[in-house]
Amino acid sequence: MATQPATESDFSLDPAAAVAAQEGGAPVEGMGPWELAWRRLKRNRVAMASLAVFFVLVGCCLAAPLYAEHVAGRGPTSTNATGTIQVDGKKTFVVTPDGTPIGPGFRKEYFLGADSLGRDVMVRLLYGGRNSLFVGFMAALITAILAVATGLAAGYFGGWTDRIISNGNDILWSFPVLLFAIALGTALALGGLNIGPISVQGDSLWIPIIIIGVVYIPYFGRPIRGQVLSLREKEFVDAAVAQGMGSTRIMFSEILPNLMSTILVFGTLIIANNILLEAALSFLGAGIQPPEPSWGGLISDGVNQIYTSPHLSLVPGVAIVIAVLSLNVFGDGLRDALDPRAKVRLR
């Protein structure tokens, strides 16, 4: 989304005054920057609608065990390849003898059809969503913590600390993300991760979480470092130094609060990226390990039957599009809301 060229008033430290200047009226009294951002965000209907869509999706996925138990009557890994169900009063194979599974239909069981093992696609989609979203969130959390910590240290201390961290990020960045993640995923899926007391099994969800969390550190860390470089030259940092504050306290109590808007916006967008990367890894067999469902894995399962049963790949594909699109649109809205230069009407 494009922003207007900056003017002198944009650099005011008083957000209320800045908003007032943009609105061409009197300052909005008594509002903090977060309250202002929330008011801006609320007025962005597309962003709020995207957030609502995302929450509905998350809610549905969280309700997967209820759906599996009370509606579909089977779990995500429960096979039923030789079973039959009643469709329009007729006994119908869940999977035909030549391997073609039943398609979607308005019924309790197999609402979105079956896969070639007779598993309920709707149940697997919801459970897959739980896994994919969990990986997306947790990987984003790991990325954010590590990127903020390293970005803060690199930007604030500069010198050797900056060089070591920045070169590390450059090395990480020089690998194509997907190939790097596939290589890590394949290696770790085989032997698991064993570092000192930490031991993670190869089929654990934490393997893709760690991989995705690590590969995106440079993408998050660099902008943080850039912003810290700028903030450490500000007067309020000088004042804190003059008051005798230690480096750690300055970083976490003075600089970090000023990074929150960047962290929030990047965090939202990185979750969407993580969901996509997880899907790609699982599609290629280096992500969430079967029989645990994931959206990428479900697409991969359906590829071999795309001709006769396109729903197997289409349904999880649509789920990924909805999740990623809603997060991206909401992220854009959040960025606009947190940006004091953004032109968003307050009244």
Next chain:
Amino acid sequence: MGKLGRRALVLLVAALSMLVFAACGDDDDDGGGGGGGGAATKGGELNVAHTSYPDFLDPGLSYTVDGWEALHLAYTGLVTFANGNGDAGTEGAEVVPGLAEDMPEISDDGLSYKFTLRDGLKYSDGKPVKASDFKSSIERLLEQDSQGAGLGYTTIKGGADFLETKKGGVSGIVTDNAKRTIEITLAEPRGAFLYELAIPFASVVPGDTPAKNMTKSPPPGTGCYAIEDVNLNRSYELVRNKNFSPSLKGTAVDQCNADAIHVTIDPQTSSQVTKVLRGDLDFMVDNPPPDRVAELKGKYTDRFEQFATNSTFYFFMNVEAPPFDNLKVRQAVNYAIDVNAINRAQGGVLSAAHTTLPPGVPGYDKSQDDLYPFDLEKAKSLIKEAGAEGEDVTVWSNPEPETQRTMEYYADTLNKIGLNAKIKNIPAEEYFVTIGTRKNKPQTGWANWFQDYPHPSDFIDILLNPDNVVDVGNNNYTYNANDKKLADMINDLNKEPELTDDVIKRWGEVDRYIQEQAYWGIYGNRKQSTFFSERMDFDSCKGEHAVWTHHWGMFCRK
């Protein structure tokens, strides 16, 4: 009918007889010829596609169906396999003379094999074939540590030493170039030895062929085709051998209908199907993707069919890794396997089976297929009886889509009968090495075996002989090293030089014993497809073969 009329009739009959002889080729008394149920059209060029390039285009190294389908047309051993009639089944499983004039004289103790080469044999470069070339070809195979060395060639006297030291030659092969004789002496009798002489590993190549991978420039051979224009990982050509030996005319080796076969690589089987339908390809080596099979079965019955291959697909159970040390647990798994469910998961490419030996291999007995009918409740009660409820089981698998689906079914089935199963995926290229390493203690997992040759020992001896259990590089994933009874039964049968009716019956009994011990959970034999373009003669030239899967030399155009 007048005089002229009778003369005309005689001439017509004579002319027709000549035409029939010409169409069928020379009458062969060596088990060769054939070429299908009707008259095969000779000539023309064919386009064939693989999904991936053959492992090697070198007869001493290749150990895949993809490789052998091409190599057996260009290279011949002392003996070879009959051509059969082009329809799937056991025809073509018979060993017949190849470069040898006749079948060998075998000594009573089964240790000595005497061959005489045919007269006037030539390689495709025009140079003469010498008896000593056979010895150098076997030594070349062993010198390269070919996978084929694991077969019976080290049973030849001096073969095992040569494999280890690469020095001194294989003393058990004595040749006389002037008399064209070859005498092979074995260190111990080996019932399948003749079969092992008939597969491409034992093909005869010139004595000066370097002991290195010759895929880029395959050595001259004696088959009716020669491999030319090798473009690695892209294409190669099979062209008619201009120096084909006259003494091989009319034998099993003389079976090349088309003038040339252009072989290309197309990694997508779905795209290959489209190309065959368009006529850009005449034949695809691999099976069509499962979601196209139903369409082909329904719409193209005049050029598509499936047939069972000599293969066995099974879940191995490691008797050294609890709970599979308990017979009841292994039996429970056998009762719990629903072959129909697995077949559906694989798109209908399986032919249901419970025996170790597939139907095309001597020793197969259909009446033995009833030991473990599908019964989930019985399986659950056996697990309870064994006290194995809730025991952790790691199911070893690899990410190949069909394998993955099958193993997801298998893990779910083990959970249904009361075990606690989890899948462990190993990259496909490392899979067999990993499960073949004893210290990894793979509890249970996926395995399959496609025959090298249609002899029961190729399945039972290689895959289940307790004496073959080693620490690394196992094919016996059951690790049943303590089953001395089975070892004795197999070792006794291995010494039988011929597959007499009695020997075949005894192999059948061994198969039954293996099932009673429930070492494997067997679920089927893999079907292979024949799918031709419209211009191919499907009725007369299907070329389905018990050993080569498809005999491209039997293919012909309408």
